[in-house]
Amino acid sequence: MADTTETLSPTRIPSFKELPLRPSDPPHSAWGLWGETDQLGCLNHLTPTRVKAAAAEIKSGVSVGLSWEMHQMVVPPAYRTKLEHEIFSIGENINDDKVTFNTQTSSQWDGFRHWSYPDGRFYNGVTQKDVRNSSSTRNGIHEWTKKGIVGRGVLIDYYSYALEKGLDYDPWSFTKISVATVEEIARIQGVSLLAGDILFLRTGFLSRYENMPEDDLVKLMGAPEFHYPGLESSVESLEWLWNSHFAAVAGDNPGFEAWSAGLGDSKEQYRMHEVILSGFGLPIGELFDLEQLAKQCKKEGRWSFLVTSQPLNVVGGVGSPPNAIAIF
Numbered sequence: 001m002a003d004t005t006e007t008l009s010p011t012r013i014p015s016f017k018e019l020p021l022r023p024s025d026p027p028h029s030a031w032g033l034w035g036e037t038d039q040l041g042c043l044n045h046l047t048p049t050r051v052k053a054a055a056a057e058i059k060s061g062v063s064v065g066l067s068w069e070m071h072q073m074v075v076p077p078a079y080r081t082k083l084e085h086e087i088f089s090i091g092e093n094i095n096d097d098k099v100t101f102n103t104q105t106s107s108q109w110d111g112f113r114h115w116s117y118p119d120g121r122f123y124n125g126v127t128q129k130d131v132r133n134s135s136s137t138r139n140g141i142h143e144w145t146k147k148g149i150v151g152r153g154v155l156i157d158y159y160s161y162a163l164e165k166g167l168d169y170d171p172w173s174f175t176k177i178s179v180a181t182v183e184e185i186a187r188i189q190g191v192s193l194l195a196g197d198i199l200f201l202r203t204g205f206l207s208r209y210e211n212m213p214e215d216d217l218v219k220l221m222g223a224p225e226f227h228y229p230g231l232e233s234s235v236e237s238l239e240w241l242w243n244s245h246f247a248a249v250a251g252d253n254p255g256f257e258a259w260s261a262g263l264g265d266s267k268e269q270y271r272m273h274e275v276i277l278s279g280f281g282l283p284i285g286e287l288f289d290l291e292q293l294a295k296q297c298k299k300e301g302r303w304s305f306l307v308t309s310q311p312l313n314v315v316g317g318v319g320s321p322p323n324a325i326a327i328f
Contacts, residue, residue, distance in 0.1 A: 010034065016239040019279075026117040028238060029279035031124050039143040041112065041123055041281015045247040046151045050196040054152035057306045058327050064296050066307075066324040068107040068206060068289040070099075080105050103319040109149075109248075109311055110284040112139035113318045115273045123281045131316075141317035145310060149283070151247050153307035153326055154186075154197050157294050158229075159204035161185050171204035172220065174260040175229035179240045182231070191303040195245035198307050202290040203229040205253040227260035228253045233270040242280055249276070250285025250322075285322060293326055300328055 010033055014021065020029045034044045070083050083101040090096050104110075112123040113131050120128040123139055130136040158177055162169040169175060182201070186193055193199070205228055209217070220226065230253050231237050237257070241249065249256055257272045276282045297303045306327040311320035 013245060016242040019242070025125075026119070026121060026274075026279060028235075028242075028275045029117075030242075030281065031279075034281075036124065037138075038124060038281070039112065039139050041283070042245075042247050043144060043149065043281075043283065045196040045245055046147075046149070047196070050152070051150050054150070054196075054306050057152055057304055060300060060328045062296060062300075062328045064292050064326045064328075066107065066200075066288050066290065066293060066326055067322055068287055070101060070106045070321065072210070073105045073287070103312075103317070103321065104286075107287045107289060107322055107324070108285065108319050109141070109144070109250075109309070109322050110273075110277055110286065111141040111144070111311075111317060111319050112277055112281060112283075113141075113316075115277050117274050117278055122278045131318075137316040140315055141311050141320045142313050142315045144283070145313040149198070149248060149307070149309040149311070149322075149324075151196055151198050151307055152194065153200060153305050154191055154193060155200045155202060155290065155293055155297050155303045155305075156182050156185050157189070157202045157290075157297065157303070158182075158185060159202050159207070160294060160298070161188070162204075169204075169229075171208040171229060172227070173229060174227040174258060175203075176232035176258045177201070177203070177230060178232050179237055186303075189297075189303045193244060196247050197244075199244075199246050199249045200285075200288065200290060200293070201231060201249070201251040201253075201256065202294055203251060203253045205229065205251075206287065206289060207252075207291055228255065228258065230256050230258040231272075233257045233259070233272050235270075238272055238275055241276065241282065246282065248283040248285065250288045252288050252290045254286055256284050256286060285324075288322065288324065296326075296328060302328075 021032055025031045080102045085099050087095055087097045116122045116128060126139045130138060230251055276284055307324060309322045309324040
């Protein structure tokens, strides 16, 4: 089948205050910027020039996997299922295996079919009807596999920052990490944030998860007040994300932005997911394993690296394990 994707190179990336580009489009959306049929969104920032520049990050040759073991979400949310793995014989001393899993249970990329605006429109106008009730594959995760996700990664290590500052911080608390704090950490780490970067935010959520007794996990994961830390959910954060021209963002928590179910007032429940995914077309990575990455960054004294990621080539897929590697 011919690739009919129309990808244009805009002469200028509009500022956040110029969004949406058309009055009929949802708030803060950038639909049509890279063409009416574009399915890559901010991944278009990963130009050959930027990928080539990112390759210069390879100095020591050390590589670090960023994917959490797929079975480790021993207590997923009630609406998701645990991984099932079966090994079976197809002949004497010959084995196959079968794996059944929810792509949102372990490390994952949220694709552009995951979270729409309240009116049911996804990135570039794809509708819920397109996703669920037709043969359309637009915005499927398979579109990202044609080139993969390759670029310069930057780790913002909030967890280490909080420990070193002696902050009263719980990696499972509703902690809103402000843009000012992210920029302060970047200055402390001596790393610049560049256009086309893949931004990683370490909150310590997975570290806490792995060291928690299963009984406590069952209680906390099933509680109606489930909450976690992340980037502050606000219009200010959205403006910073867009104007920074990131290619993708990811964290070690369940949603990248801070979230609270059952705490605070409505202002604290502001959702960025719909704008980031369906408005900007900015991929969101969740539950990335950033523990060894943080150790290697500290060992090498630098917090930037080359990142490669190849999602599953599932036509029309909603999300995917990242299969991500950081290379120093």
